[in-house]
Amino acid sequence: MNFRRFAIYHLPEGPLGDFGAAWLGWDARGVKAADRPAVAGLPDTAEALTDVPRRYGFHATLKAPFRLAEGHSVDDLILRCGLVCDHLSPFLLDLRLSLDWGFVALRPHAQPPALHALEQALVTRLDDLRAPLTAAERDRRRPDALPPQARAHLDHWGYPFVLDLFNYHLTLSGGLDQDRATALVAALAPVVKPLIAAPMEVRAVSLVGEDAEGRMHRIEDFPLRARTTSST
Template sequence: MRFRRYAVYHLPQGPLGDFGSAWLGWDARHGLVHLRPEGLPPDVETVTTVPRRYGFHATLKAPFHLAEGRTPEDLARRLRLVCDHLAPFALDLEPRCDWGFLALRPLHQPTELLALESALVTRLDDLRAPLTGAERDRRNPDALPPQARAHLDHWGYPFVLDLFQYHLTLSGQLPPPRAEALRQALAPHLAPLVAAPMPVAAVALMGEDEDGFLRMIEEVPLRG
């Protein structure tokens, strides 16, 4: 399959990953439309429209076009080399309504997580094509804080490195009262799934298909 863009995500496994895929309606790990179980809030289709095509994930290296002369095989090979020196870890998660959408976020970001994100952002970047003017404009750079705008111009994405915040997105942008109502509605479903720390032992190389959906190409273990 041909892909338009590539990314590196963390895709939760086990019951939490299954729930997230069912909630969003797209299983990026297996490239399948996921049937939603009964008992979820009735307007799930509306609140998940935007994040659905990305699947249940946390962004580590945001979607990008390959640089001229670079191949998907180059990217996969480099990713494996980087991950050979990065250690697995675990995250304690909680549902939060920050920045206008609902997501699962860690109670704190351990050094292993920050090292992982930093290595993927910086050590894969020579494989990334520069942003086009249209791609940059879509990020509304004039509305970004200076540091985020600098990251956008240097790394192709504003919220990296010192501005990185791990999050597993569960909704699109919502008014604060609606986001809080959704958090409360999902709390009984999420509580048993995040009662224990979530392991992060691998990352996923992703490809964006012609329909704009992200699919896992390869899962790469952290071997450090």
């Protein structure tokens, strides 16, 4: 398949990953539509609540979607991802259900150094494979509304919320008004609680490609192979 953009995601595995994919209705790991689970007390249909994030699947962005630079191929990207991940260590994240700026998501209570090292390496060491933003792509990020540091990151790295502004999150909704967002948190909490009772291991990242309809497909996983004496 020809993909128009690529990204590096963390795609959770196990019961949490299965629930997230089903909740959003698109399984980027399995590359298929997913049957949505029954969740009581929703403030709207699951389809309406997740319309925007559905096409991306249940994921955390580590390097935001980008077009390949001229002269480079997906094989170059696969090779480079493997080399980067060979020198990075797995780690644990203790997750919580959160509501920020109208978006419901799972976020870590704290971001360990190993997470920052992973994101920084993927953002910086793959960037020569990224085509520069077009004027239209830059404008879609509304640069004039961004803080100066975020705007500087947008111009240098192609995405505003990287490095010192990076926040790991697993999105569970589109942007919602306060009442619907609060009601969604209440509805999801009893379903999600047992899935995040134990810390989640981040042991690999995934290269994904965006199809013509905007849906993300897992292309290849890259284990974090470096040995570590601590999981956090």
